[in-house]
Amino acid sequence: MNTVLESLFILGISHHKTPLDVRERLALTEAEATELQKQIYLGTGIRECVVLNTCNRIEIYALAEDLSELAVVRSRLCLMKGFPENAFAEYAYSYNNLQALQHIMEVSAGLDSQIIGETEILGQLKQAYTMALQANTTDKVLNRVFEKSFHAAKEARRKTWITRGQISIGNVSVDLAARIFGKLSDSRILLIGSGEIAEKTAQALKSRGVRDISVSSRTLQNACKLAGSLEGTAIHFDNFKNQLHHFDIIICSTAAPSLLLDKGCLLKAMKQRPDQPCFIIDLALPRDVDPSADSIENVYLYNLDDLSGIADKNLEARKADIENARRILKKHAWNLWLQLRRSELMRRV
Amino acid sequence: MFENFTLTDRSVFAIAAAMYGAGFFYGCRILRTDRPYSRTVMFSLLLGGFLMQTLGLNLRGTAVRACPLGNPFEIAQFLGWSLILLFLIIGPAFRLRFLGFFTAGLSTLLTAGAFLVPAWDYVYVSKTTGENAWIELHAALALFSYGIFGLLSLVSIMFLIQEQGLKKKQFKQIYQFLPSVQQLDLMAKRLLIGGLLLLSASLIFGAVFWVKDFERVPVFKLTATCLVWLGYLTIFTLRIRKKLINRRHAIASIGLFIFAMASLWPIQSLRSMKLPPTGAALTSQVPVAAPSR
Numbered sequence: 001m002n003t004v005l006e007s008l009f010i011l012g013i014s015h016h017k018t019p020l021d022v023r024e025r026l027a028l029t030e031a032e033a034t035e036l037q038k039q040i041y042l043g044t045g046i047r048e049c050v051v052l053n054t055c056n057r058i059e060i061y062a063l064a065e066d067l068s069e070l071a072v073v074r075s076r077l078c079l080m081k082g083f084p085e086n087a088f089a090e091y092a093y094s095y096n097n098l099q100a101l102q103h104i105m106e107v108s109a110g111l112d113s114q115i116i117g118e119t120e121i122l123g124q125l126k127q128a129y130t131m132a133l134q135a136n137t138t139d140k141v142l143n144r145v146f147e148k149s150f151h152a153a154k155e156a157r158r159k160t161w162i163t164r165g166q167i168s169i170g171n172v173s174v175d176l177a178a179r180i181f182g183k184l185s186d187s188r189i190l191l192i193g194s195g196e197i198a199e200k201t202a203q204a205l206k207s208r209g210v211r212d213i214s215v216s217s218r219t220l221q222n223a224c225k226l227a228g229s230l231e232g233t234a235i236h237f238d239n240f241k242n243q244l245h246h247f248d249i250i251i252c253s254t255a256a257p258s259l260l261l262d263k264g265c266l267l268k269a270m271k272q273r274p275d276q277p278c279f280i281i282d283l284a285l286p287r288d289v290d291p292s293a294d295s296i297e298n299v300y301l302y303n304l305d306d307l308s309g310i311a312d313k314n315l316e317a318r319k320a321d322i323e324n325a326r327r328i329l330k331k332h333a334w335n336l337w338l339q340l341r342r343s344e345l346m347r348r349v
Numbered sequence: 350m351f352e353n354f355t356l357t358d359r360s361v362f363a364i365a366a367a368m369y370g371a372g373f374f375y376g377c378r379i380l381r382t383d384r385p386y387s388r389t390v391m392f393s394l395l396l397g398g399f400l401m402q403t404l405g406l407n408l409r410g411t412a413v414r415a416c417p418l419g420n421p422f423e424i425a426q427f428l429g430w431s432l433i434l435l436f437l438i439i440g441p442a443f444r445l446r447f448l449g450f451f452t453a454g455l456s457t458l459l460t461a462g463a464f465l466v467p468a469w470d471y472v473y474v475s476k477t478t479g480e481n482a483w484i485e486l487h488a489a490l491a492l493f494s495y496g497i498f499g500l501l502s503l504v505s506i507m508f509l510i511q512e513q514g515l516k517k518k519q520f521k522q523i524y525q526f527l528p529s530v531q532q533l534d535l536m537a538k539r540l541l542i543g544g545l546l547l548l549s550a551s552l553i554f555g556a557v558f559w560v561k562d563f564e565r566v567p568v569f570k571l572t573a574t575c576l577v578w579l580g581y582l583t584i585f586t587l588r589i590r591k592k593l594i595n596r597r598h599a600i601a602s603i604g605l606f607i608f609a610m611a612s613l614w615p616i617q618s619l620r621s622m623k624l625p626p627t628g629a630a631l632t633s634q635v636p637v638a639a640p641s642r
Contacts, residue, residue, distance in 0.1 A: 158385060165520075179515060182529035275594040277530060298595055300515050310520055317521075 007067045008141065008340075009096040010103055011074060012052075012059030015114050018091040026081050026088075028053045034131065036060075039076055041137040045069050048142040050132040052107075054124045056114055061104065063141050070094055101333040104145060108153035109325055110162065117162035117318045122153055141340060152332035159328060161321040165314030169197055169307045170204030172314075173281050177205060177249055180279050180300055185209040187248040191230075192240060192260065194222045195253030197283045197304075202230055202251060214247070216240040218254070244269035251281045252288035260288040263296065270296055281307070358412065359470075361405035362426055366461040368398030369429070373457050376450030379526070386526055391449035392440065395456075399433045402460070406430060413473075416485045418492060422470035424613060425463035427489075429456040431496025439500070445536060447526040451503040483558045490551035491574065495609055497544035498581070501537055502606035505599035508533040512596060534595060537602065538588065545581050552578060573612035580605045 013026060028036065033053040040049045045065035052059040060073055074092065078085045095103045103112070108125055110117045129146045132138045138146075157163045166172045174184075181187050187210050191202050194217045202213060213232030216239075217223035223234040235243065244250065244266070254260060261280075266289075270278065275298075282289040282303040294301040372394040379386045406426060409417040417423040436452040439445065463469055507527050514524035527533075552574065559571070584601050587593035593601060 161383070175520070176515070179511065179520075179524070179527075179529050180531060182532040274591050275534070294516070302518070306518050310518070313520075 007064040007069065007096070008062075008100050008145075009064065009067065009070050009094055010059055010061050010100045011070055011077075011092060011094045012057055013088075013091045013093070014057035014059070014112065016112075017093065022091055023056070023058075026058060026077075026083055027055070028058060028081075032080060033128075034135065036077060036080055037132060037135060037137055039080075040073055041135075043076070046073070048139045049073075049137050050128055050142060050146070052125060052128040054121065057107075059107070061100075061142060061145070063139075067096060070096075098333060098337045101145065101149075101336055102330060105149045105152045105156075105329040105333050106326065108149040109156040109329060110153070111156075111322060111325055111329070115167065116315070116322065117157070117164075119157075119163060122150065126150065140343070144340065145336065148332060148336045152329050155332070156325040156328045160325045161317045162325045163318070165310075165317055167311045167315045167318070168200075168204075169283070169304070169311060170201045172307050172310045173201045173251075173302070174204045174208050176300070176302060176310075177279055178208070180277050181248060183209065185211060188212040188246060189214065189232075189249045189251065190235070190240065190244070190247040191215045191226065191232075192250065192252045192288065193217055193254030193256075193284065194226045195255075195283060198251045198253035198281075199226060199230075201281060201283065205249065206230060210249075241265055245272035247278070248276065249279045249281070251283065253283040254288055256284070256288060257286065259290050260284075261293065262290045263293045266290075266293045266296055266299060270298060274298070283307075358405045358408035359464075361401050361408065362460060363464065365398040365402035365405060365429075366457060366464065368394050368401065369433070369453050369456040370461060372398070372449060372453035376447070376453065379450075380523055383522070386447065388440075388446075388449065391453070392437075395433055395436060395449060395453060398456070399430065399437060402426065402430045402433070416489050418485070418488045419473040420469060420471050421466075421613075422463045424492060425459045425469070427492050428496055428499065429460040431493045432456050432459070432499050435496055435500050439536070443532075443536060445504075445507075445528045445532065447507070447523075447528070448503070450526075451507060452500065455499060455503060483554055483561075487551050487555035487558065490547055490554065494544045494547035494551060495606075495613075497540055497547060498602070498606050498609060501540040501544060502603045504533055504537045504540060505602040508537065508599045509596065512599075530595075534598075537598065541581065541585055541588070541602070545578075545585055548578050548581065577605070577609045577612065580608065 013023065015023070018026075028051075030053075033051045037049060037051040040046050040051070040060065040062065046069055047063045047065065049060060049062040052061070058077070060077070062069070062073060064070070074088065075085060077083075078088050106112045108122055110119060110121050113121050125146070129138070132142070166175050177184055177187065184205060187205075189202060189205060189210055189212065191198055191213065194215065202210075206213065213227070213230045214235050215223045215227040215230065215232055216235040216237050217226070218237050220234060220236060223237070226232075227234040241261075244261075250261075252260060266278075266280075277298045277300065280289055280293070280299060280301045282301065285304060287303055289301060289303075291301070291303070293299055372391050375390060375394065376386075378384075406417055409423060409426075413419060418427055432452055433456055436449060440448055440452075508530060510523060511527045511530050511533065514520070514527075515530065528536075555574075584593060584598065584605065588598055
């Protein structure tokens with residue numbers, strides 16, 4: 001039986017097969033994406049369509065009168081971007097029927113993303129779907145497909161490890177800080193050095209509510225610049241050791257060839273705040289903080305290896321759970337497929 | 350259908366213990382399977398158990414015509430009840446993750462454990478309520494403060510686990526569910542103050558009785574209770590002076606609670622030795638009237 005559902009298809013390119021320079025050439029602006037969606041919907045035998053446009057993928061979800069419409073959609077995209085069709089075919093992929101449903105669910109759950117389990121893609125899919133809804137280019141089938149996909153993605157995330165556990169140094173640090181302090185809004189941060197990872201870590205902490213950030217660097221100008229971007233204050237490098245006891249989180253990332261903070265220096269600081277914990281993140285190579293400082297009561301010292309070790313283990317846990325997540329999504333895709341078939345049959349009757 | 354059904358206080362206590370046990374096993378399952386932890390499930394199980402235990406204590410109190418604190422079985426039930434009551438207040442207010450699991454564990458140990466020693470639920474002669482008002486208030490307050498100290502020891506255990514996890518760079522299993530060390534430390538401080546105030550009040554009320562009837566207060570009981578009070582006062586003083594903090598504070602709180610629990614047993618043994626042997630069946634098994642048709 002040749003039902004219209006057999007013409008439900010996805011056409012796209014993604015980071016898996018398409019190099020960055022090609023993705024750059026094919027990248028759509030928001031206006032272009034809207035225009036393409038409109039052209040596809042109005043100009044051809046397409047019943048419903050949604051265009052997803054992110055930095056890692058362009059995908060067109062469509063329900064057509066006939067599967068031959070796929071070639072027409074491909075032509076429209078290539079024409080808009082002035083990209084040769086035969087070259088596009090080299091990078092593009094397409095799915096239809098049940099496979100299309102499975103694909104969209106995997107995309108929603110972040111299984112098809114560059115960073116497995118990332119949640120940004122779900123927001124981008126929701127945004128694309130909202131735009132299509134506003135433009136009236138969707139109807140019963142794609143509406144149900146998208147809504148069920150969001151639901152399936154949520155379940156896969158809830159029941160597996162694919163999104164749990166942070167996989168970047170900054171976010172792992174934020175998680176650890178939360179395990180030490182709970183709410184981070186009252187925590188005071190000292191950034192020693194102006195390394196890039198330290199800056200990102202400070203930004204991650206700031207995004208979780210930290211308001212009080214101080215920066216100290218050998219070059220006061222650098223410290224002032226970084227402090228300005230983090231809405232914090234700069235401290236003179238010769239002076240920061242006397243103020244260590246004021247800070248709850250200390251992030252070190254200098255290029256100093258030897259230890260910057262020894263155990264004695266930290267013991268002295270902790271004597272002034274014996275009942276307050278201190279989280280020290282040593283991101284420098286060679287290390288800035290004496291490793292033996294970890295034995296001081298209430299001091300929690302983590303270096304780059306510790307943080308990346310946690311991030312790696314979280315990533316492993318995510319990867320190990322991909323198959324479980326896929327199984328959940330397949331079940332949802334199959335159920336949705338049966339529902340769509342049933343409603344299509346009912347419609348015909 | 351319900352005519353032959355009698356609900357005794359012991360069966361109500363057993364249902365309560367089963368509900369606390371269910372809460373504890375739910376937490377164990379979460380830890381084993383690494384699945385998300387539902388506060389609602391834990392809270393509902395503990396609330397259900399608490400209501401049953403309140404009913405049980407009420408039935409027992411009606412039977413003995415006094416606050417049911419006359420034998421080790423009743424004391425264990427009252428302590429378990431105090432712990433859960435405190436959790437039901439503190440849990441939602443301070444949102445301490447996984448506290449329900451630990452509370453369920455200790456309450457199961459106390460309430461279900463009391464059933465394992467049938468001799469604990471011996472018959473005792475209860476005095477009239479009016480005569481015993483001060484001493485009953487003293488006993489109830491003292492045991493409730495022990496409940497607070499029980500919760501303090503649980504919070505201290507959670508603190509030690511989280512602290513150890515952070516020091517050893519552990520981040521999965523139980524560590525991901527526990528509150529932050531700072532939250533736990535703050536809660537430990539609050540519980541210590543609350544427990545100490547209540548125990549002090551209990552001792553003041555006890556002193557009223559002691560002054561009236563010096564002979565009837567066992568020296569061992571008085572000494573043990575005063576030692577417990579002095580112990581917590583010392584912990585509190587040292588903490589305020591920042592001499593006993595964090596890890597050492599947590600260990601001291603756990604150690605002192607174990608001592609407090611251990612001191613309850615000889616106190617009750619002495620008390621039971623003074624009572625005349627009855628050999629009678631448990632008078633406290635009060636049947637509840639079945640719904641009539």
